[in-house]
Amino acid sequence: MTLFLLSIMVFLGGQVLPGNVGRAILGPFADQRAVDALNHSLGVDRPLLTQYGSWIWNFIQGDMGTSYIFRSPVAPFVIDALGNSMKLAAVAFVLVVPIGILGGVIAALNLNRPLDRIISLGGLSVTVLPEFVTGIILILIFGVWLRWLPISAAWPRDAGFFTQLYYLILPSLPLFLVLFGYIARMARSGMIEALDSDYTRTAVLKGLPWRTVIWRHVLRNALLPTITVIATQTGYLIGGLVVIETLFRYQGIGSLIFTAARGKDFPVLEAGILTIGIVYAVATLAADFLYSVLNPRIRLGTDQ
Amino acid sequence: MTEPANALELRDLSVAYRVGGRDRAVLRNLNLTIGQGEAYALVGESGCGKSTVALSVVRYLPRNGSITGGAIALDGQDVMKLDAEALRRARAESVSMVYQDPGKALNPSIRIGRQLTEIFELAGVSGQAASGRAVAMLNRVRISDPASVMQRYPHQLSGGMQQRVAIAMALANDPSMLILDEPTTGLDATVEAEVLDLIGQLRQELSASILFISHNLAVVSKMCDRVGVLYAGMLVEEGPTQAVFNDPRHPYTVALLRCLPRGGQRKDQGRLDTIPGFLPGIGSDIKGCAFADRCALATERCRTEPPPLYELADDAGNRLSRCHYHEQAQSLPRATPSNIAAPARQAASPAVLRVEGLNKTYASHGHPLRAVKDVSVSLRPGETLGLVGESGSGKTTFARLLLGLVAPDEGGMIELEGKPLAPRLESRGDDQVKAMQIVFQNPDSALNRSHSIRHLISRALKRLAGLSGKALEARLTDLVRSVRLTERHLAVKPRQLSGGLKQRVAIARAFAGDPRIVVCDEPTSALDVSVQAAILNLLADLQSKEDVSYIFISHDLAVVRYLSDQIAVLYLGRIMELGPSEAVFAGPHHPYTEALLSAVPKLDQTETSRIRLDGEIPSATNPPPGCVFHTRCPRKLGPICEQQEPPLSETEPGHAIRCHIPYAELATLQKKVVQPEPA
Numbered sequence: 001m002t003l004f005l006l007s008i009m010v011f012l013g014g015q016v017l018p019g020n021v022g023r024a025i026l027g028p029f030a031d032q033r034a035v036d037a038l039n040h041s042l043g044v045d046r047p048l049l050t051q052y053g054s055w056i057w058n059f060i061q062g063d064m065g066t067s068y069i070f071r072s073p074v075a076p077f078v079i080d081a082l083g084n085s086m087k088l089a090a091v092a093f094v095l096v097v098p099i100g101i102l103g104g105v106i107a108a109l110n111l112n113r114p115l116d117r118i119i120s121l122g123g124l125s126v127t128v129l130p131e132f133v134t135g136i137i138l139i140l141i142f143g144v145w146l147r148w149l150p151i152s153a154a155w156p157r158d159a160g161f162f163t164q165l166y167y168l169i170l171p172s173l174p175l176f177l178v179l180f181g182y183i184a185r186m187a188r189s190g191m192i193e194a195l196d197s198d199y200t201r202t203a204v205l206k207g208l209p210w211r212t213v214i215w216r217h218v219l220r221n222a223l224l225p226t227i228t229v230i231a232t233q234t235g236y237l238i239g240g241l242v243v244i245e246t247l248f249r250y251q252g253i254g255s256l257i258f259t260a261a262r263g264k265d266f267p268v269l270e271a272g273i274l275t276i277g278i279v280y281a282v283a284t285l286a287a288d289f290l291y292s293v294l295n296p297r298i299r300l301g302t303d304q
Numbered sequence: 305m306t307e308p309a310n311a312l313e314l315r316d317l318s319v320a321y322r323v324g325g326r327d328r329a330v331l332r333n334l335n336l337t338i339g340q341g342e343a344y345a346l347v348g349e350s351g352c353g354k355s356t357v358a359l360s361v362v363r364y365l366p367r368n369g370s371i372t373g374g375a376i377a378l379d380g381q382d383v384m385k386l387d388a389e390a391l392r393r394a395r396a397e398s399v400s401m402v403y404q405d406p407g408k409a410l411n412p413s414i415r416i417g418r419q420l421t422e423i424f425e426l427a428g429v430s431g432q433a434a435s436g437r438a439v440a441m442l443n444r445v446r447i448s449d450p451a452s453v454m455q456r457y458p459h460q461l462s463g464g465m466q467q468r469v470a471i472a473m474a475l476a477n478d479p480s481m482l483i484l485d486e487p488t489t490g491l492d493a494t495v496e497a498e499v500l501d502l503i504g505q506l507r508q509e510l511s512a513s514i515l516f517i518s519h520n521l522a523v524v525s526k527m528c529d530r531v532g533v534l535y536a537g538m539l540v541e542e543g544p545t546q547a548v549f550n551d552p553r554h555p556y557t558v559a560l561l562r563c564l565p566r567g568g569q570r571k572d573q574g575r576l577d578t579i580p581g582f583l584p585g586i587g588s589d590i591k592g593c594a595f596a597d598r599c600a601l602a603t604e605r606c607r608t609e610p611p612p613l614y615e616l617a618d619d620a621g622n623r624l625s626r627c628h629y630h631e632q633a634q635s636l637p638r639a640t641p642s643n644i645a646a647p648a649r650q651a652a653s654p655a656v657l658r659v660e661g662l663n664k665t666y667a668s669h670g671h672p673l674r675a676v677k678d679v680s681v682s683l684r685p686g687e688t689l690g691l692v693g694e695s696g697s698g699k700t701t702f703a704r705l706l707l708g709l710v711a712p713d714e715g716g717m718i719e720l721e722g723k724p725l726a727p728r729l730e731s732r733g734d735d736q737v738k739a740m741q742i743v744f745q746n747p748d749s750a751l752n753r754s755h756s757i758r759h760l761i762s763r764a765l766k767r768l769a770g771l772s773g774k775a776l777e778a779r780l781t782d783l784v785r786s787v788r789l790t791e792r793h794l795a796v797k798p799r800q801l802s803g804g805l806k807q808r809v810a811i812a813r814a815f816a817g818d819p820r821i822v823v824c825d826e827p828t829s830a831l832d833v834s835v836q837a838a839i840l841n842l843l844a845d846l847q848s849k850e851d852v853s854y855i856f857i858s859h860d861l862a863v864v865r866y867l868s869d870q871i872a873v874l875y876l877g878r879i880m881e882l883g884p885s886e887a888v889f890a891g892p893h894h895p896y897t898e899a900l901l902s903a904v905p906k907l908d909q910t911e912t913s914r915i916r917l918d919g920e921i922p923s924a925t926n927p928p929p930g931c932v933f934h935t936r937c938p939r940k941l942g943p944i945c946e947q948q949e950p951p952l953s954e955t956e957p958g959h960a961i962r963c964h965i966p967y968a969e970l971a972t973l974q975k976k977v978v979q980p981e982p983a
Contacts, residue, residue, distance in 0.1 A: 111367075197408065198403065198405065198408040198409045199408065199409060199410055199411040199412070201364060201403075201409070202409045202410065202411070202470070202473070203411065204364065204395070205362055205364065205395050205399075205400065205401050206395065206396065206422070206423050206426070206473065206477075207392050207393065207394075207395035207396020207397065207423075207426060207477070208392075208396075208422065208426060209392060210388075210392075212422070216414070216422070217411050217414070220413050220414075221411070221412065221413055224413075294413070295412075295413065296412070296413055296457040296459070297412060297457070297459050
């Protein structure tokens with residue numbers, strides 16, 4: 001349902017963007033008849049409903065249409081770009097999840113002590129900085145000044161896994177910073193709640209060693225909400241990369257959409273956005289699924 | 305041979321909580337001693353520091369709490385000097401704690417079995433042996449199918465079962481000291497009785513000393529050898545339980561005992577006594593006696609000179625009272641005049657409410673769930689119908705049906721003052737909506753926190769009584785006075801009021817539109833006894849003044865008895881017994897009523913044999929065939945009970961029982977158990 005609404009909005013938004021597709025492709029000096037002919041062959045002179053209908057029908061069948069600009073099927077572009085974005089997201093994810101959770105847990109275990117203040121405040125202050133700010137700062141520090149990391153994420157052709165990874169570290173850092181504070185804060189509040197709970201008191205009063213209390217009794221309950229949030233955030237990690245990908249000249253789905261929007265390449269634009277929508281939906285679904293697997297109350301219901 | 309050390313000794317224990325940057329005293333130089341094998345009760349109203357004592361003993365105070373002075377010795381070992389490892393060992397080996405709300409005390413994501421075996425693993429027993437010990441432990445707390453319970457998660461068990469598991473966990477390491485902090489609060493009366501029975505039996509099997517913390521004096525009197533009454537973090541009285549309750553020597557104990565409806569007291573026999581004023585706030589500066597402000601016996605000396613714990617020279621020995629005038633404590637004048645609140649009424653007026661054949665079926669996972677089945681009652685003006693029964697018996701659903709919050713099944717009938725009521729609230733007339741109001745258990749969630757009390761009551765007057773301007777002001781003043789609030793309370797927001805005051809606001813709101821019927825759903829169960837008494841008095845006063853009728857839902861049978869003229873006993877949505885309050889209490893009763901009554905712990909130890917109900921209340925989606933109570937009935941006749949549902953047959957005029965056993969036979973069967981009514 002959400003995806004259906006999204007597709008309509010994407011489609012209408014694409015049409016409402018001012019400009020004439022044929023004119024945009026052929027340039028301002030082209031003959032009006034040539035523009036009309038091109039528009040006709042692209043099908044953009046048909047009624048909106050028909051255009052939408054044929055587009056969505058084809059999309060469901062896996063045919064994302066033909067790019068206006070490149071005159072070739074959209075699907076390979078989108079799939080390639082999605083693959084690249086997923087690589088970048090995966091690197092950021094692998095960095096941020098363990099460190100974010102660890103930060104939150106450490107903060108909660110040192111509640112109101114200096115370490116907690118540093119993690120909470122630090123996390124919060126880097127989270128509120130937008131990616132392009134941290135991105136530029138990081139490029140300046142690591143790419144220009146220290147020259148440790150390449151400033152462009154576009155790795156050479158035939159680059160191996162480690163080379164690709166090397167190129168992806170710098171672009172993933174701003175993402176890391178955005179998500180770190182968020183995840184750490186969720187983990188911290190989940191931990192505080194679990195530490196204050198009656199079952200933790202029970203566990204402590206059983207005389208269990210502190211380590212066992214934390215590992216066995218606190219962590220699992222504390223991190224349930226955090227895990228859900230993280231799974232939802234993977235949608236953002238893959239779909240919300242326009243700025244980062246542009247900044248680091250990376251061929252991901254974000255920069256694909258950006259380019260398409262500038263060139264009024266509606267099939268690419270629409271397919272790209274809809275794909276991101278699907279990724280979000282799948283990520284949310286996965287989050288719910290994960291939550292229900294980890295939470296016996298939902299898994300087993302309340303019936304006796 | 306040396307005398308074994310006391311199980312627990314508190315010496316001048318002082319504990320403070322840090323609130324708003326200042327340490328506020330919660331416990332003040334508390335001294336108490338629990339001998340080996342002794343059961344000691346600590347009683348008092350909420351906020352007096354009971355739980356703080358328990359948490360101090362196991363060194364698990366909240367983050368902002370700290371022990372500011374004194375010493376705690378467990379088995380002669382100074383708890384405060386233990387390092388982390390020694391403290392952990394003490395918790396593992398010698399002291400255990402069980403507290404309120406077992407649902408929260410068990411880890412929701414770990415199976416019961418694992419939560420038990422980890423205790424044995426701590427003691428070096430693992431694998432099969434640990435499982436075996438766990439099963440044995442569950443057997444010990446009378447769980448009938450331990451192997452399957454081990455496989456379950458806490459949420460799959462009922463409250464009573466959860467508490468048994470919690471007790472099993474506490475006893476698993478065979479502690480020398482067991483702390484029970486309100487272990488039965490929030491459980492149904494029958495479940496409470498079972499848990500108390502269990503604790504009583506275990507006491508004989510184990511050697512553990514017990515610190516039993518409760519606000520329920522009757523529960524304590526049943527369980528404990530000695531009792532300490534805590535007030536503002538100090539012991540005000542201490543002594544053998546029976547001696548203290550029968551012959552209290554501190555005005556606070558005297559007053560506390562008088563707040564309880566006892567010995568079948570009813571509203572037409574006079575008001576309950578109350579305790580005026582409030583507990584001193586934590587950390588407040590106490591010059592003389594902490595209770596002086598609320599004590600009618602207080603003199604100048606009480607206000608300036610802190611009384612020591614006087615040792616009473618009388619018979620029982622070991623009695624202490626922190627009162628300068630302990631010999632006169634019982635002459636404490638009543639705080640509330642006992643003049644009769646509600647005169648007994650003549651039974652002539654036509655019914656204000658008539659309910660005929662009311663049913664409500666919910667769908668639960670595709671199965672019909674009969675929450676209310678074939679309920680018929682009628683209520684006269686100025687009368688109270690008490691609804692009793694365990695959780696899940698349909699009390700609240702019935703109240704919701706009356707209020708139109710849920711629609712009943714086709715076919716039933718609700719009549720208000722002779723006119724049929726539409727099933728749903730939206731299709732009822734304004735007058736009909738006004739005529740029926742509700743007071744909830746928890747005034748916190750019932751009052752909008754962002755409005756002042758004046759706004760809350762005015763709005764009700766505007767909406768329900770259609771008043772405005774001067775008329776509204778006049779009625780507001782009137783209404784506020786009748787629920788015994790003052791002008792001063794009008795300007796504040798709900799959170800600035802205590803629970804009792806909030807409940808008065810909720811009552812004022814319900815009475816704004818001159819209702820004919822007010823549904824009271826556990827209106828006092830979240831309140832302390834002294835506040836409960838004041839609310840019950842208020843309800844009785846309002847009833848006699850306004851001729852309003854109540855539907856009164858409560859799990860506290862003494863409270864129901866005090867206020868009710870008629871009582872309906874519900875089980876699985878069916879009325880098992882319906883009749884005049886006194887007849888229902890005096891018997892002969894339905895076997896279920898009999899069991900409910902015998903489950904209530906009584907202050908005056910006149911208790912006779914208790915009737916135990918086996919098993920749990922069956923699921924309403926799959927009620928037993930025949931008489932729904934037969935699976936637990938101690939007086940089951942035989943196949944007839946399993947096959948045929950007995951009718952609700954009138955045994956005496958107005959008194960109906962749903963049972964196959966003939967009335968006369970019930971009378972003979974129960975003769976031995978029934979106590980003579982106090983005159």
